[in-house]
Amino acid sequence: MLIQTKAVVIKENNVGETDRLVTLLTEKAGVIRAFARGARHVKSKALSATRPFCYSDVSIWASSDKYVIREAESIEVFFGLRSDITKIALASYFSQLLIELAPSEENARDYLKLLLNCLHFLEKEEKPPAQLKSIFELRLLSMAGYMPALEACEKCGAFESKRMYFYAQSGTLRCENCHTGGMELSISVVSAMRYIIYSDFKKVFSFTLTDSALEELARASERYLLTQVGRGFSTLEFYHSVDK
Numbered sequence: 004m005l006i007q008t009k010a011v012v013i014k015e016n017n018v019g020e021t022d023r024l025v026t027l028l029t030e031k032a033g034v035i036r037a038f039a040r041g042a043r044h045v046k047s048k049a050l051s052a053t054r055p056f057c058y059s060d061v062s063i064w065a066s067s068d069k070y071v072i073r074e075a076e077s078i079e080v081f082f083g084l085r086s087d088i089t090k091i092a093l094a095s096y097f098s099q100l101l102i103e104l105a106p107s108e109e110n111a112r113d114y115l116k117l118l119l120n121c122l123h124f125l126e127k128e129e130k131p132p133a134q135l136k137s138i139f140e141l142r143l144l145s146m147a148g149y150m151p152a153l154e155a156c157e158k159c160g161a162f163e164s165k166r167m168y169f170y171a172q173s174g175t176l177r178c179e180n181c182h183t184g185g186m187e188l189s190i191s192v193v194s195a196m197r198y199i200i201y202s203d204f205k206k207v208f209s210f211t212l213t214d215s216a217l218e219e220l221a222r223a224s225e226r227y228l229l230t231q232v233g234r235g236f237s238t239l240e241f242y243h244s245v246d247k
Contacts, residue, residue, distance in 0.1 A: 006032055006063045011118055013098035015055050023053050028101050028118060033111040037063055037070035052077045056084055056094055056122060083126040090125055092242040093132055097121060097139055099238045104147040117142055120208065130208060132246070133217045137224040138207060141199045149231045153197050156181055167193045169223055171230040186226065192219045
């Protein structure tokens with residue numbers, strides 16, 4: 004069966020002298036691993052189209068036990084990401100999260116859209132990396148079935164209080180009158196988290212926070228992700244090691 008789809012390379016492994024084994028986030032088939040024969044050859048049309056973070060039109064032959072890329076044509080290579088180690092680190096973290104949480108062998112259009120928008124804003128430096136990271140984490144978790152319940156205090160139903168308290172294990176909120184522990188959050192950060200998971204995708208990047216609130220948001224979204232997934236990520240550790 005031949006699959007014609009748009010895709011982003013989210014992982015690359017060299018095989019032999021000229022081949023590549025790439026992990027793709029595809030629009031039509033989710034996350035798949037595919038061979039690109041001769042892709043490392045200097046004259047190959049797939050040379051750039053099979054590099055990490057490249058967005059391409061791909062033609063993939065799917066058999067019972069493997070995928071093979073027949074043709075690949077670049078649409079956007081996100082060359083600007085390669086000029087900054089922090090950008091590369093964050094994009095690599097996005098990729099590792101997708102391998103963990105995105106579906107395989109089913110439609111993944113929304114996942115691809117999320118990745119492409121984050122890579123665009125990251126490359127052009129139009130949004131702070133901490134904001135993009137939080138948006139990616141919370142939106143991805145929500146699409147993958149881990150949406151937190153942030154409508155109101157889980158105990159009394161209060162929509163907000165001066166400070167709210169977030170419970171990463173259950174993904175719930177409590178107000179200042181009902182909390183027993185939890186991660187203390189300002190109401191601006193709670194509002195941002197609600198906006199990220201509930202807003203229309205076309206508007207999800209359209210909010211601003213102070214630097215201190217962005218740091219608070221980043222801590223909350225990361226803690227929630229790590230708690231829900233139940234594991235760490237080497238790319239996240241690397242991102243923190245280079246992020247200034």
